[in-house]
Amino acid sequence: MSKRLRRSMLFVPGNNPALIIDAAVFSPDSIILDLEDAVAVDQKDAARELVVRALQTLDFGNCELCVRINGRHTPFFADDIRALVPARPHVLRLAMVESPEDIIYTDQFIDHCEREAGLPSGSVKLMASIETARGVTNAAKIAVSSPRLIAISFGAEDFTHSIQSERTAQGQELLFARSAVVLAARAAGIDPIDTVYSNIDDEPGFRADVKAAKQLGFAGKSCVHPRQVAIVHDVYRPTSDEVYKAERVLAAYADALQKGTGVISVDGRMVDGPIVAKAQRIVDIARAAGSGRGVQV
């Protein structure tokens, strides 16, 4: 079965009806309705009510629906979860996660709300947003703290503040933290999602940042503007040569399964589990991008 892609996760301010209604038009893999930084403290109640009704009413197409909720130690955390779980977003993205306990506590709270709403346990997934030095230090433990967790994301703005540094175009100050988040997520079998690039007018800079994220191993990128979505998809799109080779690997593997053949090779190269998995990932991404013939095993 194909794995859901999370190349682009588009942030949408949770208190802006027009932007919420239009979000799916840009076809991001995931939409993040934001109740945290994009919403003023005195508008949290209004945004929460609007997001809940949007989830209950609007058709967001094939987009994964996430809601970024306020951190565990804020006065909005419990109200966010109580209101949102019955509206069944696919994922709650918890801001400012610093320890496994933050996730375990949230997991149990969501479980309680799922029971009250008559939903099966685990209906609503979780994503941990790691944005501080402490969070990065605990990333590996956080990544395995709950079966509900499907991804961890990295937040550079708060992180650079927490290490008393400044964010630069080169991003040297982020290299260790980004790598730590990728390793933690990949070791746990969940998706690492890279930080936002706030300068929406700097398209070359954004493209370079997405390429760097992809090379580091991130599954996708958080986006703050709709026009960033197409750039992310373009960077993550496999080349036609990569797709051709991947489809040949999958076809050979499917053929071997059918015939009960043991070891197989394509172009003189032995095909084993990791190569099949990598080929499937390339075809999945190509299919999502609207190319490839769609061989699947």
Next chain:
Amino acid sequence: MIRRYAQAGSLESGDALVHVALAQDEALTIRIKSKVAPRFLASMQSSVREIATELGIMSATIEVMDSGALDFVLRARVTTAIKRSMEASVDE
């Protein structure tokens, strides 16, 4: 019970600004200003009344300044404005 004046929403396109105030009498009065009022006034009034009833409000003045809000947006803004108006004011 309405305890104080409150508002929610905005005048931005696609939104509605909703004011809720104590009623002068025991009635629920709904006033709506909208460019689409000639066609959708009855349906908008019905949505506002339904939310007020769900929240147990029988007496209030609710004023909506609509800027093209969809029904779910209108309902969200009315809900928030009424809930805010039901909270105790700071000096209580």
